[in-house]
Amino acid sequence: MILLTGATGLIGSALLRRLTAAGRPVRCLVRDPRRLGPERVRVQIALGDLADPPSFRNALRGVSTVVHLAAAIRDQPQGSIEELNGIATWRMVEAADRAGVEHFVFFSAQSATSHSRARFMRAKAVAERAVAESGVRHTIFAPSIVYAPGDIFLTMLERLAWLPVLPISGRGQALFQPIWADDVADCVVAALDREPANGGARYELSGPETLSYDAIAELAMRAAGRQRRLVHVPTPLVSRSLRAVEALMKSKAPATWDEAELMEITMTSSHGTADAESLGVVPKRMAAVLGAA
Ligand SMILES: NC(=O)c1ccc[n+]([C@@H]2O[C@H](COP(=O)([O-])OP(=O)(O)OC[C@H]3O[C@@H](n4cnc5c(N)ncnc54)[C@H](OP(=O)(O)O)[C@@H]3O)[C@@H](O)[C@H]2O)c1
Numbered sequence: 069m070i071l072l073t074g075a076t077g078l079i080g081s082a083l084l085r086r087l088t089a090a091g092r093p094v095r096c097l098v099r100d101p102r103r104l105g106p107e108r109v110r111v112q113i114a115l116g117d118l119a120d121p122p123s124f125r126n127a128l129r130g131v132s133t134v135v136h137l138a139a140a141i142r143d144q145p146q147g148s149i150e151e152l153n154g155i156a157t158w159r160m161v162e163a164a165d166r167a168g169v170e171h172f173v174f175f176s177a178q179s180a181t182s183h184s185r186a187r188f189m190r191a192k193a194v195a196e197r198a199v200a201e202s203g204v205r206h207t208i209f210a211p212s213i214v215y216a217p218g219d220i221f222l223t224m225l226e227r228l229a230w231l232p233v234l235p236i237s238g239r240g241q242a243l244f245q246p247i248w249a250d251d252v253a254d255c256v257v258a259a260l261d262r263e264p265a266n267g268g269a270r271y272e273l274s275g276p277e278t279l280s281y282d283a284i285a286e287l288a289m290r291a292a293g294r295q296r297r298l299v300h301v302p303t304p305l306v307s308r309s310l311r312a313v314e315a316l317m318k319s320k321a322p323a324t325w326d327e328a329e330l331m332e333i334t335m336t337s338s339h340g341t342a343d344a345e346s347l348g349v350v351p352k353r354m355a356a357v358l359g360a361a
Contacts (some may be wrong), residue, residue, distance in 0.1 A: 157195035162185030
């Protein structure tokens with residue numbers, strides 16, 4: 069039995085489709101099973117929350133492999149970014165060890181270091197260390213930015229394009245190697261059948277191109293059939309405005325500073341596409357996936 073967390077998310081939904089199509093038994097730890105859509109009738113459901121460690125114990129019964137994707141890039145009423153990404157992963161891998169899990173697959177992120185300026189990246193670094201130092205055989209994935217047509221990020225850019233100019237937080241110069249969620253899911257499926265050498269493996273997942281945030285925004289505009297001039301909004305102005313919005317609207321805020329700040333952090337790997345290719349996956353170009361000329 070595979071325990072999948074984050075099954076309703078961008079990568080999780082692409083992965084779940086592949087696992088159920090292959091007839092693999094899956095249990096999903098979810099907050100709201102309705103968000104699984106039609107897949108919910110093909111899996112076991114364990115109600116749970118990253119902020120509720122006892123829910124991990126129940127979910128882990130009889131599980132041989134955990135794929136831990138659930139994560140949060142903004143604070144939630146039940147827990148902070150640090151609790152939901154760092155401490156929850158540490159608790160999850162400890163619970164998995166106690167439950168006799170044989171393989172723990174975890175998603176970190178490129179540029180996740182303990183000295184990053186972004187809280188999310190620091191929390192992921194703590195989480196990655198907890199997994200790497202656990203007694204469980206593990207596979208760690210560190211992707212650059214992951215996308216799919218119609219995802220939250222591209223939809224937000226398309227909505228902003230209703231304005232006469234496209235506002236970009238900061239200088240728009242941070243670099244990314246965007247990789248399609250379907251390519252990432254194929255990498256996970258391949259890794260599930262591999263024995264990690266020396267108890268642990270780590271793959272940096274990147275697409276074939278290195279693009280700045282500006283270049284990604286321009287590509288997304290081309291795919292949406294709109295032409296907009298990019299206008300860079302100074303970081304202090306963005307951070308002050310988004311913090312004020314979050315203070316007023318709490319978890320209902322349309323965007324938070326913690327999310328916007330992530331687009332100012334370069335996420336590239338010197339491995340390029342080599343790690344994905346070592347798993348038999350050749351990542352596609354973003355323009356090809358989005359159908360941008
Ligand atoms: N997308 C990227 O660009 C990117 C880049 C680097 C690393 N990663 C990592 O890859 C993994 C998957 O990313 P993704 O983009 O697929 O994520 P996503 O689309 O943002 O989805 C997040 C998932 O986590 C679940 N979740 C959030 N808070 C939860 C909580 N308190 N308790 C239980 N579940 C909770 C969500 O479930 P609900 O349906 O209940 O909200 C959802 O299934 C994450 O670990 C992420 O950090 C992603």
